[in-house]
Amino acid sequence: MKNACRWFVPSSILGLVLLALGASSAGAQEAAEIFRQSCISCHTIGGGRLVGPDLKDVEERKDREWLADFILDPMGVLASGDAYALQLREEAGGAVMTAVPGMSHTQAEALLDLIAAESLLEASQFAGLDLGDEPFTALDIERGEEIFMGHRKLVNGGPACLACHTVGGLPQLSGGTLGPDLSRVFERLQGRKNLASWLLAPATETMRPVFAGRAMTQDEIVPLVAFFEDSARQRSEDGGTSQLLFLILGLAGAALGFLLADGLWRRRFRGVRRELVRGRR
Amino acid sequence: MDVRSQVSMVFHLDKCIGCHTCSIACKNVWTDRQGTEYMWWNNVETKPGTGFPTAWEDQEKYQGGWEVKKGELKLKSTGPAKVMANIFHNPHQPSMDDYYEPWTYDYENLFDAPEGDDQPVARPVSRVTGEYMEVEAGPNWDDDLGGSEIYAANDPNLDALTEEQRQQLSAVERLVMFYFPRICNHCLNPSCVASCPSGALYKRGEDGIVLIDQKRCRAWRSCIAACPYKKTYYNWHTGKSEKCILCYPRLETGQAPACFHSCVGRIRYLGVLLYDAERIEEVAKLPDEEIVEGHRSMILDPWDPEVVAAAKANGIPDDVIESARKSPVYRFVKEWKIALPPHLEYRTLPMLFYVPPMSPVMAGKEGDSVYHFTDGNLFHDIDQSRVPIAYLAKLLGAGNEGLVRYALRKQKAVRLYRRALTVGDVDEESAARALREANCSVEEAEAIYRLTALCTFDDRFVIPPMHREEAIQMIEEPHGHRQSVGFGFTAGPKRGL
Numbered sequence: 001m002k003n004a005c006r007w008f009v010p011s012s013i014l015g016l017v018l019l020a021l022g023a024s025s026a027g028a029q030e031a032a033e034i035f036r037q038s039c040i041s042c043h044t045i046g047g048g049r050l051v052g053p054d055l056k057d058v059e060e061r062k063d064r065e066w067l068a069d070f071i072l073d074p075m076g077v078l079a080s081g082d083a084y085a086l087q088l089r090e091e092a093g094g095a096v097m098t099a100v101p102g103m104s105h106t107q108a109e110a111l112l113d114l115i116a117a118e119s120l121l122e123a124s125q126f127a128g129l130d131l132g133d134e135p136f137t138a139l140d141i142e143r144g145e146e147i148f149m150g151h152r153k154l155v156n157g158g159p160a161c162l163a164c165h166t167v168g169g170l171p172q173l174s175g176g177t178l179g180p181d182l183s184r185v186f187e188r189l190q191g192r193k194n195l196a197s198w199l200l201a202p203a204t205e206t207m208r209p210v211f212a213g214r215a216m217t218q219d220e221i222v223p224l225v226a227f228f229e230d231s232a233r234q235r236s237e238d239g240g241t242s243q244l245l246f247l248i249l250g251l252a253g254a255a256l257g258f259l260l261a262d263g264l265w266r267r268r269f270r271g272v273r274r275e276l277v278r279g280r281r
Numbered sequence: 282m283d284v285r286s287q288v289s290m291v292f293h294l295d296k297c298i299g300c301h302t303c304s305i306a307c308k309n310v311w312t313d314r315q316g317t318e319y320m321w322w323n324n325v326e327t328k329p330g331t332g333f334p335t336a337w338e339d340q341e342k343y344q345g346g347w348e349v350k351k352g353e354l355k356l357k358s359t360g361p362a363k364v365m366a367n368i369f370h371n372p373h374q375p376s377m378d379d380y381y382e383p384w385t386y387d388y389e390n391l392f393d394a395p396e397g398d399d400q401p402v403a404r405p406v407s408r409v410t411g412e413y414m415e416v417e418a419g420p421n422w423d424d425d426l427g428g429s430e431i432y433a434a435n436d437p438n439l440d441a442l443t444e445e446q447r448q449q450l451s452a453v454e455r456l457v458m459f460y461f462p463r464i465c466n467h468c469l470n471p472s473c474v475a476s477c478p479s480g481a482l483y484k485r486g487e488d489g490i491v492l493i494d495q496k497r498c499r500a501w502r503s504c505i506a507a508c509p510y511k512k513t514y515y516n517w518h519t520g521k522s523e524k525c526i527l528c529y530p531r532l533e534t535g536q537a538p539a540c541f542h543s544c545v546g547r548i549r550y551l552g553v554l555l556y557d558a559e560r561i562e563e564v565a566k567l568p569d570e571e572i573v574e575g576h577r578s579m580i581l582d583p584w585d586p587e588v589v590a591a592a593k594a595n596g597i598p599d600d601v602i603e604s605a606r607k608s609p610v611y612r613f614v615k616e617w618k619i620a621l622p623p624h625l626e627y628r629t630l631p632m633l634f635y636v637p638p639m640s641p642v643m644a645g646k647e648g649d650s651v652y653h654f655t656d657g658n659l660f661h662d663i664d665q666s667r668v669p670i671a672y673l674a675k676l677l678g679a680g681n682e683g684l685v686r687y688a689l690r691k692q693k694a695v696r697l698y699r700r701a702l703t704v705g706d707v708d709e710e711s712a713a714r715a716l717r718e719a720n721c722s723v724e725e726a727e728a729i730y731r732l733t734a735l736c737t738f739d740d741r742f743v744i745p746p747m748h749r750e751e752a753i754q755m756i757e758e759p760h761g762h763r764q765s766v767g768f769g770f771t772a773g774p775k776r777g778l
Contacts, residue, residue, distance in 0.1 A: 269372045272342055272379045273335035273418055274437050 020236045030109035032125075039111075040126055041203040042194075045118045047128030050194045050278075051090065051095050056119045064112055071108040073099055093190070098203065129196040129218065136226035144227025147220055158214040161224075166236035177243070179206070186225075186232035196225050272281060282594040283559040284581060285501045286601050287469070287489035287632050288527065288745065289610040290541075291550040291620045292462055293733065294638040294694065299460035301325050301421065303540035303549075307464075310528070310539045316518025318383035319409045321420050322525035323540040325462040328668075328676070329450065330423040332461070334375035337511040338437040338624065344373040345509030346472050346627030349566050349769040354628065358506040359476050374507045383408040409517075427458030441675035450669070454646045458636040461676075462548070465512040465525035465542060466623070467491050467632030469556065469579070470565045473524075476507035481522075487752045488553075488745070489632065490527045495774035498522055509627035520776035533749055537742040547736060552608025552743040553601060554615075554632070555581045555592055564627045569679045571624050579630075580615050583608075596751075604745035609732055610634065617721075617729055619688040621677040621748035635677055637688050640667040640694075660696060663689045688721070691729070694719035698726045 042052035050140025058067060062084060070077045070085065074097040077085045080277030089096055118124040146152040148167070161182070168183040189195045199221045202211050216224070322478075326332040340346060344358040358373055358559040386403035394401030407414040423432030439447055449455050467484075471491050474482040481497035482504055484490070493513065498521040501611045504513040505522065513524040528538035532545075536542065536764055541549040541577070556579045564575040581588040583605040605611065613620035613634060620634035663686055664670060674682040694715040701712035716726055732740060753762045 269342060269374075271376045272339065273331075274378050276331070276335065277431055 027106075027110045028114060031107065031114040034100065034103075034107065034111060035126060036112060036215075037201050038203055039201075040128065041198040042095075042097070042203050043126075044128035044197070045115060045124040045126040046121075047124070047126070047130070048193075050128065050197050051092055051189070052097060053091065055115050056124075058115055058119075059112070067112055067180065068105065068108045070097075070110060071100075072103060072105065075099070085249055098205070101205070116257075128193065129200065129221070131192045131196055131222060131225065133192075136222075136229060140226035141230045142225045143224075144223035144225070144230075147224055154214070154220060155217050156214040158211050158216060167228075167231045182228060182231070183235045184232050186228040192225055192229065196221050197230060199224060282557050282581075282588070282591045284555050284588060284595050284597065285489065285558045286487070286592075286597050286605065287554050287556055288532065289466070289489075289552065289554045289608070289614075289632040289634070290464075291610050291634045291636065292614075292700040293546075293548040293620075293636040294459060294461065295732070296546040296548040297325070297635060297638070298461060298546045299325055299424070300545050302543050302545050303462055304421075306539040306543035307525075308553065311526070312523075314516075314518070316516040317514070317523065319377070319380045319420075320514040320516075320523065321513075322512070322523075323462065323464045324420055325460050326421070327424050327426060327433075327458050328461045329433045329439060329458065329672070330426065330429070331432045331435050331437075332423075332463075333381075333420045334379040335432075336379075336435060336437060337375075337416070337509075340509055340627065342377070343509070343511065344506060345511070346624075346629055347470070347565060348505070349627070352566070354470075354562065354565055356472055356476055356507055358472075359503055364478065364503075371470065371502050371506050374502055375505075375511060377409070378418070381420055381422070382414060382416075384414060384416060387413070404538075425458065427456045438672055438675040441671040441680065442669055443619050446669050446671070454644040455667055459640075459668060461635075462540075463510065463512070463623075464633065465491060465527070465768050466510060466629070466633040467525075467527060469558075469630035469632060470561050470628065472507040472509065472627075472629050473504035476503040477501070478503060481623050482513075485529075485752075486755075487622075487748065488529075488532070490529050490532075491524070492526055492529075492718070493522050493524055495519070495521050495523075498774075500776075505542045509624065509629060510631075516774075519774040521774045529591055532744055533747045534688055535744055537738075541742060547741060550609040550613065550732075550736075550741045552610040553605040553745040554602065554608060554610055555588060555597070555602070555605050557581055561630065569626050570681060570740075572679050573621065573681055573684055574630070576622060576625055576630055577615060577618070580611070582615075583611070598746070598748055598751070601745045601748070604743055607743045609736075609741060609743060612728070612732065617691065617725060618684075619691050619729070621684060621688060623677055625679040636692070637673050637677055637685050638668070638763070639689065639692060643667060660693050663693060690715075690719040691721050694721050695726045695729045695733075698723070699730055 022056040024165065034189065039055075042050050043055050044050060046054065046056040048054055062070075066077075066084075074085070078096065118126060143152065147154065148161045148165075150162050152279040154160070164179035165182045166177065186192075186195055189198055199216055201215060202208060257267075290564075303323045304321055304325055308321065311322060312318070312320045321333060322495065324333050332338070337343065337345075340357065346357055347354050348357050349355075358371075359367070384405045384407050387406050388403050390401050391403055397546040404413050405416050423429055426432050434447075434451070439450070442450070450457070467490055469489070471482070471484060474484060474491060478501050479497050479499040481494045481499070483492060483494065485492060500515065500520045500522070502515050502522065504524075505511070505515055513522050515522050528536075528540075530639050531538055531542075537549075537551060541551055560575075560579050564572065564579055567575040583589065583592075583602055589602055593599070610620070612626065613636060616712070620636045622631045622634050625631070643665055666673075666689070670682045670685055673685045673689075674680055678684040694712075697712045697715045701709045721729075750759050753759055756762075
């Protein structure tokens with residue numbers, strides 16, 4: 001009994017210390033994860049501006065409290081008429097940062113810690129993709145189309161773009177209409193770098209859960225960007241012709257089905273009395 | 282020999298006046314409930330005519346009854362493959378239009394209409410939708426329309442006639458019709474029972490009445506397609522099918538069924554027949570030429586000691602055998618051979634028999650006036666009947682004219698015999714010759730006359746003791762049953778399980 005007590009106190013203290021250490025490193029890891037999932041589509045740390053500003057040394061521009069508030073509720077800060085927030089919106093071409101659902105104040109603090117720590121590094125892991133300015137090859141474009149159409153599977157198991165999106169000029173019934181038409185997405189997101197970052201971690205509320213844990217690899221993003229760049233040059237938006245075609249095909253198919261059933265079953269029972277009366281008149 | 286008893290019926294068509302009292306009696310007793318408005322368990326049709334539902338005899342359309350395929354009896358309407366193909370809808374059944382949309386009249390309007398220039402009228406109101414409707418057809422729409430170009434001319438039985446005979450039938454001076462009352466035939470080989478996927482239909486062992494178990498019926502409506510006589514009906518309110526129950530609650534208490542009881546012309550006879558159930562399949566497979574004789578030969582002689590022994594061995598009570606000996610049906614069908622089953626070619630072996638009707642005397646046309654042939658005597662030659670023998674044979678003899686001719690000859694001989702006795706304008710010599718030709722003894726003629734013309738209630742309805750106490754023993758303990766009956770069903774049939 002006494003023996004057991006002697007060991008209990010120090011071992012429990014050791015346990016608590018380990019737990020605290022684990023928690024702090026877990027907090028940093030979680031922040032990195034959040035950043036990877038929710039921030040890198042618009043921000044870099046030391047990689048230059050995307051849609052949103054480069055976050056390197058952001059705390060030199062604005063104090064920590066303001067930043068935390070803005071992370072938690074960007075719309076609220078904007079609505080309060082904050083001058084700096086309005087300026088940010090201006091710079092982003094009208095785009096407003098989305099709040100990450102379920103983010104706590106502690107997590108926001110951890111994010112800011114992460115940004116501060118990454119800012120000190122020579123080359124942050126969040127410097128963004130740099131695809132250069134060289135023109136894409138025809139092979140890239142072709143591969144991009146294969147990925148878009150779902151002919152080539154995404155390595156981490158994400159769904160093919162076609163399931164929800166379309167681009168102009170696809171054969172037959174074109175793609176899905178759940179998401180927006182992507183013919184001009186290259187222009188909308190202002191270029192290669194933005195688009196590639198976006199694809200790293202799509203941050204809209206619908207796409208985030210779909211690609212959570214199934215992020216696209218760089219080998220997939222490059223051809224996709226090539227495809228979208230090419231499509232922005234060559235294709236126009238679909239404009240609803242495929243939907244009309246779909247409707248017409250559906251109606252024609254249904255009519256054909258009815259005609260076929262009518263033909264196959266032409267000797268069916270059609271009632272007696274009415275035929276009889278009609279036949280005599 | 283597997284002797285069983287069957288409550289059987291004879292309808293004497295020569296006596297039917299087409300008054301529909303039977304139909305109304307049945308309607309008032311059984312089918313005045315919601316969902317049964319259109320049902321006529323008993324109906325009276327004008328022949329030639331298409332009947333109710335329209336052209337029920339057209340089995341090309343309705344697919345009722347049995348057919349022999351590769352030596353096997355098969356249902357026309359369904360089978361293992363067809364039942365799957367038609368699982369959601371059984372196409373070969375009459376629609377509401379082929380029956381009729383039941384209606385009543387807006388009588389209230391006669392009292393409540395505001396003052397106006399016109400007399401208020403009672404417009405027809407559908408009893409299905411409750412909306413005003415145009416009446417287009419009814420259950421006896423072709424009543425008395427002997428020459429109708431729509432209904433009479435489309436009678437499927439007219440197929441048996443030559444084109445010339447058909448033409449003659451619609452000539453004014455030859456116009457003819459007779460009445461054909463119908464109830465469920467309580468067949469020996471009922472196709473409705475065979476077709477039911479739920480096993481809801483059954484033939485009562487003790488008296489052969491065919492019934493639908495309202496708790497087991499699942500509204501497949503196979504029986505409606507399978508019954509060639511279209512005598513099962515679907516109740517759209519309860520979602521169960523219903524049919525003539527031969528008023529078994531009345532029979533069990535010694536009363537004649539409502540339609541029998543109320544018959545004005547006293548055309549209906551009821552009694553027990555003993556038959557050999559072992560031969561059902563064999564007889565049902567017989568070709569059309571032999572099936573009527575085969576059917577008749579299944580009916581057993583209740584005096585034959587061998588039959589009586591076999592009946593007793595099968596548990597048929599003595600008083601039922603005694604009742605079978607008094608059965609008027611046995612005499613009409615088996616002894617006198619003047620009652621024939623309807624459409625035996627459907628192979629359901631119906632146990633309702635019809636005495637074929639005599640036709641009015643022939644008429645001809647000379648100049649503008651119509652006159653009647655009398656040929657020196659009051660009765661027309663059988664083969665010159667206004668209703669062609671071929672027609673009656675199609676209806677009652679599975680196409681065998683000889684059987685119908687035999688039945689009509691005998692009836693004519695009995696009339697001649699009675700005419701000679703009571704009026705005297707027929708000499709006894711020719712009456713006796715007619716009886717001989719009709720294979721009818723004087724005693725038989727007298728018996729036919731008595732049971733046709735002078736029959737009392739007890740002569741017509743020889744209701745066997747139903748022995749419910751024994752029948753109930755098969756299902757539950759009789760003393761327990763005795764304490765629990767008296768209120769009938771405590772819960773009515775409902776949709777669903």
